[in-house]
Amino acid sequence: MRFSALVERIAGEGADAWVTHYEARRAHERGENVILLSVGDPDFDTPQPVRERAIECIRAGDTHYTPASGRLPLREAIAALHSARSGCAVGADQVVVLAGAQNALFASSLCLAGPGDEVIAVEPMYPTYPATIEASGARMVRVPAPAANGFRIDLDALERAITPRTRALFFATPSNPTGVITSEAELARLGELARRHSLWIVADEVYAGLAPGGRVPSLAAAMSDRVITVGSLSKSHAMTGWRAGWIVGPREFAVHVESLVMCMLFGLPGFVQEAALTALGIAPAAEAQVRDYCGSRREFLLAQLQGAKGLHCFTPEAGMFMLIDVRATGLSGFQFMRGLYESEGVSVLDGGAFGTQTGGFVRVCFAAEEDVLREACVRIRRFAASLPANY
Ligand SMILES: Cc1ncc(COP(=O)(O)O)c(C=O)c1O
Numbered sequence: 001m002r003f004s005a006l007v008e009r010i011a012g013e014g015a016d017a018w019v020t021h022y023e024a025r026r027a028h029e030r031g032e033n034v035i036l037l038s039v040g041d042p043d044f045d046t047p048q049p050v051r052e053r054a055i056e057c058i059r060a061g062d063t064h065y066t067p068a069s070g071r072l073p074l075r076e077a078i079a080a081l082h083s084a085r086s087g088c089a090v091g092a093d094q095v096v097v098l099a100g101a102q103n104a105l106f107a108s109s110l111c112l113a114g115p116g117d118e119v120i121a122v123e124p125m126y127p128t129y130p131a132t133i134e135a136s137g138a139r140m141v142r143v144p145a146p147a148a149n150g151f152r153i154d155l156d157a158l159e160r161a162i163t164p165r166t167r168a169l170f171f172a173t174p175s176n177p178t179g180v181i182t183s184e185a186e187l188a189r190l191g192e193l194a195r196r197h198s199l200w201i202v203a204d205e206v207y208a209g210l211a212p213g214g215r216v217p218s219l220a221a222a223m224s225d226r227v228i229t230v231g232s233l234s235k236s237h238a239m240t241g242w243r244a245g246w247i248v249g250p251r252e253f254a255v256h257v258e259s260l261v262m263c264m265l266f267g268l269p270g271f272v273q274e275a276a277l278t279a280l281g282i283a284p285a286a287e288a289q290v291r292d293y294c295g296s297r298r299e300f301l302l303a304q305l306q307g308a309k310g311l312h313c314f315t316p317e318a319g320m321f322m323l324i325d326v327r328a329t330g331l332s333g334f335q336f337m338r339g340l341y342e343s344e345g346v347s348v349l350d351g352g353a354f355g356t357q358t359g360g361f362v363r364v365c366f367a368a369e370e371d372v373l374r375e376a377c378v379r380i381r382r383f384a385a386s387l388p389a390n391y
Pocket of ligand 1: 040126
């Protein structure tokens, strides 16, 4: 039997990136002495009031269909959060509630580009981006944010990459895996290019709540006709499993996403939406808690790995990940990941999963308890010291 051409475009690198992680998770579940620092899932619980609200709603029978684009009070709360973060006043009719930022990225991709089009994405990028973008039939064009440039976008390369076929630019700020926040100056140049070439800008702000002050510089206010902002509660509220996210953009765009939702998702569960509303109600405190947690773990990890043989940490501006440059060990990120897992049982992610710019790096998630991080660092140092490289 035959499958569609789509199946080729959605298989591949995004899926492969997680093989070691899944192996480690199975080992962990079997009770083996394995440390998982390979996935961006905060190591603490969703806030209690959020969980309580969901339970209360289930008990009250809130288990039926909901409006496809999301309940009005939730869309109003998201609009208010977006306005506060970006300075761009939006209405609830410009918001669509989706199953996480991933679902929002997918909806953007399908509504903005198609066969024959090109979509630019900044590399390193979250491993789902290639399949998400190419699912639309468009070709993804990579623009580097090179290690030698502190993982900041090469804006000249970006300008050169734009062709008459280019429809949109996707990037994450703060970035996963680098933790770099796109600056006002970078956004100004990016916005100028988008205006000149009539491009959509898709800003993936899933980590915005973890940035200093809970917000990142945004083009949404300056270019409200072409900026699409993607967000979710996954990271800011330790709610990865709830699949509660959203998209904010021009009304016309939201209408198209609503049509897509009608044939794709058909609305999030009501109890998830009510819990999400509770989460947004406590957002400043919840986000501050995650930020403090991640900030202290970042400093802890940097201190624990200071002077480790052949390893250089890249300090993130925000988020829950740190890239470790392993090039001096003579290993690639993939080899280091495999070797570390096989000899020490520590699961990190190969930087190559995010593209060629990070092929000599591994990504460590530091949203974990200090004891876990301490033990992981002992093992990482021991593994690095055991390598026979000339450094
Ligand atoms: C940059 C980036 N975008 C999107 C997502 C997906 O987030 P969500 O859980 O909201 O779908 C992630 C998850 O790690 C991410 O790192």
